[in-house]
Amino acid sequence: MKIARFVPLAEPASPARFGVLEEGLLRELSGGLFDPPAFTGRRFGLADVRLLAPVMPRHIIGIGKNFTAPGEPKPPEPDMPILFFKPLGTVIGPGDPIMLPNGANRVKFESEVAVVIGRTARRIRPEDADGVIFGCTVANDVSALDLFHPEGHWTIGKACDTFCPLGPVIDTAFDWRSARIRASVNGVPKQDGAMADIIMPIDRLIACISGFMTLMPGDVILTGTPAGADWVGAGDVVTCAVDGLGELTNPVAAPA
Numbered sequence: 001m002k003i004a005r006f007v008p009l010a011e012p013a014s015p016a017r018f019g020v021l022e023e024g025l026l027r028e029l030s031g032g033l034f035d036p037p038a039f040t041g042r043r044f045g046l047a048d049v050r051l052l053a054p055v056m057p058r059h060i061i062g063i064g065k066n067f068t069a070p071g072e073p074k075p076p077e078p079d080m081p082i083l084f085f086k087p088l089g090t091v092i093g094p095g096d097p098i099m100l101p102n103g104a105n106r107v108k109f110e111s112e113v114a115v116v117i118g119r120t121a122r123r124i125r126p127e128d129a130d131g132v133i134f135g136c137t138v139a140n141d142v143s144a145l146d147l148f149h150p151e152g153h154w155t156i157g158k159a160c161d162t163f164c165p166l167g168p169v170i171d172t173a174f175d176w177r178s179a180r181i182r183a184s185v186n187g188v189p190k191q192d193g194a195m196a197d198i199i200m201p202i203d204r205l206i207a208c209i210s211g212f213m214t215l216m217p218g219d220v221i222l223t224g225t226p227a228g229a230d231w232v233g234a235g236d237v238v239t240c241a242v243d244g245l246g247e248l249t250n251p252v253a254a255p256a
């Protein structure tokens, strides 16, 4: 199932709801993301809705430096990956503007597979990790490198408002093991990477993270970006894509 969260354009003040994407139409669901699917009978064309981020997570956990460049030897898997958190104010949906923060001149897009957790998960073994994944979506782990702390931590540069576009859908049947991750800026291809180049794969990321914190339904793990992430500036339009999951396009806006 491919599940989107949306508001009908004709009912802009109405609450967000979920729908299953089938043959180009959204079949509206009556319940929440994790409820057994029950349909209201209403269908919406994609042109008639505003798509939102498909999930509002409690925790967003990011992973840094988790892909080798093509042709590079794969380093040994670390005991614990480079890990950071993004606050909830970073989450935006398809089409929403990425707002550049004041004083940031080195801002990058990073196209990634985002894993959405489906149930409370603590101390999960890698071989059980698929059982706690609800589905996958596309993420842009936007990063302001000039806001990284000079002594090492990435907290501020990863945490700016609007720095985590998610969407367009959560695919509950997606096979992350064969994912192909792409990105373009203003239509110019920038990233084209394969999950084969990941250093710590998603099952072991879930084992590592759930070893020290309880993952909750809806939590999102940004699993790292392949080579080719590049700078963006005001006026650019960035599209992150994962084959089979769809395209996530956001304009980049100057500081407000």
Ligand SMILES: O=C(O)/C=C/C(=O)CC(=O)CC(=O)O
Residues within 6 Å of the ligand: 063, 064, 065, 066, 067, 108, 110, 143, 145, 224, 225
């Ligand atoms: O430390 C640096 O020079 C750069 C770090 C980044 O660009 C952050 C990042 O998330 C990159 C990555 O995941 O590979």
